[in-house]
Amino acid sequence: MKLMLKIWRQEGPGKKGALVAYPMDDVSPDMSFLELLDTLNEQLIGKGEVPVAFDHDCREGICGSCGFMISGEAHGPAKLTTTCQLFMRHFKDGDTIIAEPFRSRAFPIIKDLVVDRSSLDKIVQAGGFISARTGSSPDANAMLIPKNKADRAMDAAACIGCGACVAACPNGSAMLFTAAKISHLGLLPQGQPERHQRALRMVNKMDELGFGACSNHGECEAVCPKGITIDFIARMNRDYMRASTTETMEPVKRV
Amino acid sequence: MELNAKIPSGPLEKKWEKHQFDMKLVNPANKRKYKVIVVGSGLAGGAAAATLGQLGYEVNCFCYQDSARRAHSIAAQGGINAAKNYQNDNDSIFRLFYDTIKGGDFRSREANVYRLAEVSSAVIDQCVALGVPFGREYSGYLANRSFGGAQVSRTFYARGQTGQQLLLGAYSALSLQVALGQVKMFPRHEMLELVVTDGRARGIVVRNMVTGEVTSHTADAVVLATGGYGNTYYLSTNAKGCNATAIWRAHRKGALFANPCFTQIHPTCIPVAGEHQSKLTLMSESLRNDGRIWVPKKADDQRNPRDIPEGDRDYYLERKYPSYGNLAPRDISSRAAKQVCDEGRGVGPGGRGVYLDFVEAIGRLGESVIRERYGNLFEMYEQITGENPYKQPMRIYPAMHYVMGGLWVDYNLMSNVEGLYVIGEANFSDHGANRLGASALMQGLADGYFILPCTINDYLARISPANRLKTDDAAFKQAEQDVQQRTTRLLSAKGTRTVDSFHRELGDLMWNNCGMGRNEKGLKEALAKIPPLREEFWRNVRVPGSAGDFNQSLEKAGRVADFMELAELLVYDALQRDESCGAHFREEHQTPDGEAARDDERFSFVSAWEFKGVGQTPVLHKEPLVFESLHPTQRSYK
């Protein structure tokens, strides 16, 4: 196949960027999108140019490192698929493909297609945990968890933290990401003692970090490579409402 | 050099308890005065950093990804073992211990493995407490599956994403410690040097991968949890960034490297699709329960597999191993696939693949049953290859997967360099010459949650934080300079070949000459080819960009430079170990039916190598393996 790639090139944070066109011949349909970029980069290095920077690691759709906008869609046209698992057979000979970084106020650009997603870590640090000290846990079977509850928690826990939901949202909201974590832990009996504080801390932190609000566009769900659904956002909102009426937020501290 | 494994005295089942009591402790009020560096945030490093933080130590944790949650442990699929005996199927600590030693073909230390089996149960408890959503039965109790190399069901799992869920558990515990200020995280920081003075680890030098800044970090102890070196082979199931740099730099500073040639190849991976191939994807071994493996009888048979009649097919595993058939052990299945492909009977691009065919199972059980059992794997296969495995047989081929070798550690998980601890896949400790499925996750978490946080007290209690070096100490300045010089050398070679082209060439050489089957001729050939390749690399590599920049080519170049050195040691070790054991298969040493023929008389020891300079012959130190509780036998799964 022959393709026209247009890639956002930006030397560094705060620098001016632009789309640069790279015609690609000889594209194999069995290549992944990232392998196409590898091929381009080998050619660029050969010509003495600087290769395109992009984040990636596992290339199996699980680590959440990869991801950018492909012709306007986070992770590209295939449903339930990360960029690393997107294969070129989804495109047609002669297509023009535009690759741009995830754009969001909370994700500053580092270089080319690489953005800084550390704000997602900060949301988890605000309360996305169960404070169980190593060694203090009872026997794993001491606590029974109904299979449907455990399965539902797993549905939420499948989030890979790639940030596609934020990039796809017109408001740049991190609601789906945050809701997935709050629901994963809030559905489990172990997560109950900190459930209200968790909701308050994580939601407030999300607002503080400059993520937008949710206005029910559902774009996040549509691009999520792991199929996390927006029901979890409704669940989070309920938890947050209940928490706001019964408790005030406390800082995380040692006992 | 005297290698002392520091195995506690007393009966096997009392050693750990006794040792815990005998070790020195640091008073709770004094803990905050000590600083520990943890390099790595995977299961081993993440669990260790979180737990050390809970204990009150000041912890700095480093990883090369943009978040601790993305460490390669995230990719583990199948499950994690523990001797819970929840299934009432005769499991016990002793049985897990026995299976692990036997699975490792009697090349691991009894005391370490027993302890691993002992703490395995607490690992599961801890994971559940942290909210890991393990698979459950309708009753609400935890569910188990069975895995290779065991006759009991002791594997806990979270769908096909066990590693992800375990890592997210450790990451959440780590996040709490970050919020409390006990742990400081340094993502996108790569360790490029270990600083050692007076035989003691003093700290590390890292490069900020965003700004290029090179900085020193001092500590009272350094823990390496940096994973395995499977990417020496270029194509592997490991993540692209997995590297040996941290352990290799430590090796160069005096840490012994143990059993480097013990590398594991997984039989069922999606084969290479073409020149562009950048990594290989695992297909769960469970597929072999219902799939039948075959190749055409004739070489170069280009017919569509569905047009090849039964009589022209060779179901070679069923033919050669009638009792185990398609479920022959990992190493045997891998070698058999290579053999038929070497005979020119492989299928798919490049002739490097064999069929895994479900047509018979679909006929017998119906498509819906197969869909229920393997639906997600079939989808993944189709996503990658574009072929529908309900209609066409899958094509699979073995791939480099895991390394049993790593830095040598004693019972305390401390290397021979004082104050340098090595945990998880980065050390050599528990799996001997072959690891059983679902045991790497168990080991990483056991090391990180329970063993290291115990043993490190004993060391810290003997040293004073007042003697910690300052970052302006000459040793750190020297190490920073070394890092900068290396970087300058890589950038200024300005040759004609890319880093990837060198890595591919090294990988091909390793795969062909030191892969599934190894022999003296091939190993000697590799030993002759690696040094000139390394020399060409330094002379002719082209690394674009600058040092003070986000520069992924530079990162790769540094890693490949280290793989080039490690590869030579790996092959050297494979040549020296003139026996077959576990995954190390020397073709000269096999039983009449093609099994690995061990030589306990000559090789019942751990090979611990000392670095003597690039291109210099390394020095071998032997740690004899003493079996007190088990008697080494010929490994047989018949």
Ligand SMILES: Cc1cc2nc3c(=O)[nH]c(=O)nc-3n(C[C@H](O)[C@H](O)[C@H](O)COP(=O)(O)OP(=O)(O)OC[C@H]3O[C@@H](n4cnc5c(N)ncnc54)[C@H](O)[C@@H]3O)c2cc1C
């Ligand atoms: C596809 C796949 C499936 C698997 N499935 C299973 C399974 O089902 N069951 C099982 O038991 N095992 C499985 N394994 C093996 C298991 O996943 C690994 O052995 C284990 O997770 C390794 O954990 P770790 O903590 O030692 O290292 P890793 O998780 O690899 O973590 C390494 C850490 O070190 C950091 N690091 C590395 N180098 C540097 C450096 N130079 N500077 C700074 N930081 C650095 C990384 O950033 C990372 O944080 C599987 C492996 C693969 C590849």
Ligand code: FES
């Ligand atoms: S590279 Fe890991 S999810 Fe794409």
